[in-house]
Amino acid sequence: MKLLILASLVAFLVVTEAGSYRKSRSRRELAPGLHLHGIRDASGSYCQKRDSCCPGRDDICTVPYLDTICYCDLFCNRTVSDCCPDFWQYCLGIEPPSIVQKACVRNGQHYPKGATYLENCNLCTCANEGRWHCEQNPCLINAKAIEAINTGDYSWTAGNYSQFWGMTLDEGIQYRLGTAKPSSSVMNMNEIHVNMNNDILPSHFNAAEKWPGLVHEPLDQGNCAGSWAFSTAAVASDRISIQSMGHMTQSLSPQNLLSCDTRNQHGCRGGRVDGAWWYLRRRGVVSEPCYPFTSLNTNGHSAPCMMQSRSMGRGKRQATNNCPNQYYSSNEIYQSTPAYRLASSEKDIMKELYENGPVQAIMEVHEDFFMYKSGIYRRTPVTEREPEHHRRHGTHSVKITGWGEERGRDGQTHKYWLAANSWGRDWGEDGYFRIARGENECEIETFIVGVWGRVSMEDVARKK
Secondary structure, three states: OHHHHHHHHHHHHHHHHOOOOOOOOHHHOOOOOOEOOEOOOOOOOOHHHHOOOEOOOOOOOEEEEOOEEEEOEHHHOOOOOOEOOOHHHHHHOOOOOOOOOOOEEEOOEEEOOOOEEEEOOEEEEEOHHHOEEEOOOOEOOOHHHHHHHHHOOOOEEEOOOOOOOOOEHHHHHHHOOOEOOOOHHHHOOOEEOOOOOOOOOOOOEEHHHHOOOOOOOOOEOOOOEOHHHHHHHHHHHHHHHHHOOOOOOOOEOHHHHHHHOOOOOOOOEOEOHHHHHHHHHHOOEOEOOOOOOOOEOOOOOEOOOOOOEEEEEOOEEEEOOOOOOOOOOOOEOEOEOOOEEEOOOHHHHHHHHHHHOOEEEEEEEEOOHHHEEEEEEOOOOOOOOOOHHHOOEEEEEEEEEEEEEEEOOOOOEEEEEEEEOOEOOOOOEOOEEEEEOOOOHHHOOOOEEEOOEOOOHHHHHHHO
16 A cells, blocks of 8 residues: 555656646635644654555545644645645655644643743743753742742741742843942941840740730732831831821821832832931821822833822821822822931840830841741752752842741741731731841841831821
């Protein structure tokens, strides 16, 4: 049978070369599922399953093929081929021509050259010889690291987050942090040392329990590199609520800072906490319900400022515009006094928290922190044998709200800070994380800031 077909093929090619048989059949100009540059599915048994090949032109010598049909007769073998993928090998016993590409296989399916799919944060492309070529970017969610952490002897567990899936590690550093390291002049600020007076502080403390209803929940900065604005607004909101004895409990607007604090600041592309506190002291911001978070505009920059403030005399300021949220009417401005830096002492930080409320901290975020799920965080060495670009870190700022301690599996007591992140309530322990205390883990005790809200008895009376 194959010899007969091969002989017919030779005769066919001679006729075609002579120019007397160039016109194709009208009903099969080109099968709609086939391509000029090769067959989409280069694998599969089609003619073989049909169990026959046709030695001449036979318009019914077809097999269902993807979303169309393919042919197992000799006439299919033209420059523009609509032959079934196995025609040459099964019917003629020869290797297919170069126009037929080898397929790439994934999950039992065959894909043509140029097909792509995403493997977490890496794009894989079907290349020559039926091979998938995949990018080698380190991903923000690292399955190997998660397994190593959860099976290792560490004080915390890791997890997979859908909001981080598909992001590279570089993208996580670029879009999920956003606090610039303080300048040398800021780092040289005088530290305030708290007078302990032999005070005995409790082993566990949570500001939300001491001041119920006055400590706000963790925020979500999304893919806006604006932790400088979110942590500042979060700490100021809590401090003003506590200082006003619950008469001024509005959460303050990070968007007001992102869009309007533009003096050496870059909105959702990063900024400085000292600049944020300067703005809060000199200009002030409105509440979050008045000026909701809108993240980035279409150009990748922070949305334009829609809320400026003006002096009303006697230290008061009022917004010049109505709230961007048309359903909210109060455009009152909230301000703070100058921020102050605490000593990098565990006890000083604890007493400040205990007496005055949450504080702001700057920390270094390493690659494994993005996968934190629960427990007391310490940086792990699970990626130390990976190439250098798999080990990245960036500067972040958070709100510390308390402390505690617990006995670990090793029988030792492990102390921790309790801190609110700004990656949403689905991350970590309901938006919070615990991190080793008294060890300056990730430099979290190096730069701690407190602040007083600008609250007068007149403000309190007016809110009653």
